[in-house]
Structure formats: C-alpha cells, structure tokens
Amino acid sequence: MADLANEIKNLIIEALALEGVQPDAIETEGALFGEGLGLDSIDALEIAVALEEQYGIELDTDEDLKPHFYSVATLVKLIESLRSTN
Numbered sequence: 001m002a003d004l005a006n007e008i009k010n011l012i013i014e015a016l017a018l019e020g021v022q023p024d025a026i027e028t029e030g031a032l033f034g035e036g037l038g039l040d041s042i043d044a045l046e047i048a049v050a051l052e053e054q055y056g057i058e059l060d061t062d063e064d065l066k067p068h069f070y071s072v073a074t075l076v077k078l079i080e081s082l083r084s085t086n
Contacts, residue, residue: 009023012026014050015046016043032070048069057083065078
C-alpha cells in the first residue's frame with residue numbers, strides 16, 4: 001500500500017501542479033478536501049482523470065465517488081478494488 005500511496009501523492013502533486021508540495025507533506029490518512037489539503041471539486045475532477053489515465057481504470061460516474069476521494073488511503077483502496085475486478 002505504501003508504494004501505491006506514494007504514487008498517488010506524486011500524481012496529485014503533478015496533476016494539480018502543487019508547486020513546493022512534497023509527497024511526505026500529504027498525509028496518507030488525512031483529508032484531501034476542506035480542512036485537509038484544501039482541494040475543491042475541480043481538483044477532484046483533475047485527480048479522477050489522472051487516476052484513470054495512470055492506472056487504466058474507469059471510474060463509475062453513477063456511483064457516489066466522494067467517499068473514495070476522502071484521502072490518499074481511500075484512493076488506494078479504490079484503485080486496488082478496481083484493479084482486482086479487471
């Protein structure tokens with residue numbers, strides 16, 4: 001999980017052009033939105049596109065994805081579950 005978590009942290013930094021943010025500054029269990037990293041809904045869309053491209057997954061837009069985007073840890077679980085179904 002740690003390797004995938006670090007990959008996702010780097011992906012978030014790259015996709016959102018978060019200059020000066022290092023992967024270790026993003027808490028794996030910490031909130032990405034609101035009081036956490038301070039991301040917004042546009043950032044969520046950019047992360048979703050980057051995840052789909054990077055991992056060859058398709059996110060189901062009919063599903064409520066908000067809980068999956070809470071933290072890096074929840075994104076790891078989402079990607080692992082989608083990889084296992086493919």
